[in-house]
Amino acid sequence: MSVRKIFEKYTNEEIAHAFIIPAKLTLKQQKEADRELAEALKKSRLSLTDEQRLYGDLLQLRFQLETYLKQDHFDPTLTFGHFLNRYLKVINKKKKEFAEEIQIHETLLSHLINDRREPNENIMVRLELHSNNVIPAVYWYKLAEKEKEHHIKTDSAIRKRESQFISGRLPAFA
């Protein structure tokens, strides 16, 4: 259906509920429109509150985590510790202060950030509660699982080590 037919067949409200149809502008008009928008955005961003900044930064972290969890591939740099460290940066807290707020030892927090300890469910739920549900515990859980899944798929050392405990095997199937 052509744009003209859309405007003939439907009311403006019906069109706005179903479409976004761009206005046709000359290059000069387009440049002027872009300049006006840039100015309005600049002005509008100045009025962002600290709370809105924090919420925007937290949502960014959540959405990036979501996108990574949806992907099939494993990235060894995007660990539980990496995202936890980013969370601390977003909320602008020192390790000591944050450890106190979720009532874990600062050393444990450092170990988690450096991926030297695996997080348990309690930690994941405390992270969810601390973020006021912006980053759900299940996201932290899936992140830790993604690392475990990669590890169990690819770790040849564990296969070599555990093979000594296998005294019988099924035959190789053709």
Place this chain on the structure above:
Amino acid sequence: MIIIEIAGKRSVPVIVERVEKADFRNITKSRFSFRWEELTKVAELYKLVFADKPIIIGLMALIDFPSECRIEIKLLASSVENVGKGKQYEGIAGCLIAYAAKKSIENYSSLASISLMPKTEIRQHYIKKYNMKPAGQHVFLEGGALLNLVNIYDI
């Protein structure tokens, strides 16, 4: 994300995904009003589909402007059976606009914004329905209103 089935008044889960080459077999001008394939040269295309079946019911073309922390919705269309008085589902455009907001927040955090440059006759409806602000020929969303939109559509 959900849309509302008008006849049964029930919520129906939907998801947004990138349009793939194979999708163009089902993206016809008679069903989606425009020649979408041509837009792949200048924009990224996204489709709204049911969570449990791959039927496309909405399309959107996005252009990213990293230097302005902005994503522009170049074009958006609901499928022909979802336009006007007899439409089957409510909320297709809203879900797609909220997804554009999500993409912008994912890229630009608190500086994120989305914009569109609608035809003059209908720009007031976007301002009213989505709380957008006017800026010359554009209307845009940023800050609290953008974050609210993402919350409303539960992305």
